[in-house]
Amino acid sequence: MPLVIGITGAIASGKSTACQILENLGGTHCDADKLVHRMYDPGKPAFHRIVKSFGNEVVGSDGFIDRKQLGSKVFGNPEKMSELTIAIGDIKAEVSGVMKEWKKTLSFLEVGLMEAVNFIEAGYGIYSDLTWLFAVNDSVAIKRLKARNDFSEEEATQRLSSQKRWQDRAPASDIVTMNNGSLEELKESVTKQYDELIDKYSKGSLPLSKYINWWEKHSP
DSSP states (O other): OOEEEEEEOOTTSSHHHHHHHHHHTTOEEEEHHHHHHGGGSTTSHHHHHHHHHHOGGGBOTTSSBOHHHHHHHHTTOHHHHHHHHHHHOOHHHHHHHHHHHHHHHSOTTOEEEEEOTTTTTTTGGGGSSEEEEEEOOHHHHHHHHHHHSOOOHHHHHHHHHTSOOHHHHGGGOSEEEEOOSOHHHHHHHHHHHHHHHHHHHHTTOOOOOHHHHHHHHHOO
16 A cells, blocks of 8 residues: 655645655655645536626636636635536535545556645545644744735735644644745755655554544544
8 A cells, every 4th residue: 555645734834845845755745735726627516606796707718717716716715615616516525536546557656646725624634644734833934925926915814814824733643844944954854754754664664644633523
């Protein structure tokens, strides 16, 4: 059986960069966001449901949903975000389906990496072997968002405040990696922790994921 890892963390935590590092170490990566985006490509049922709910202005000049325009309508608005989630469809089935397929097709010592912001809250952890959380201090995240996305202080703060704090996700995570430093420091940390994971996995000494007990207590 392969090792399936859930990779999570808020915006600007470095989880996508960490996934690139892990891919270079041999992991098979799937970005849940991109997977979900394909669910509302033009012509698919979710495309029409989203346009019906949010208007024709969310359709870009290329005919695809303009995610930036759509995001401006839902970020910071739980009611609208819920409406969008319903319009997209069965996201959990789509994401869990990839992890189930990995279990069938990847070999022993191969690693599948499912990257998702809401990996913990959505219940995806019951399909993985462990959950790896990337975390960053708010002040560092805001600085990164301003530099990377050209956000104002207000925009960066709003985007960050719309997501869960890493401290709330930590109890459901098997590994918590703080990423307040440089890229080189992140590479060193991720590589070291990955090597330790593979060593434990190869010896059959990897403990049961903390997520299982957490989900039993917090699942709807």
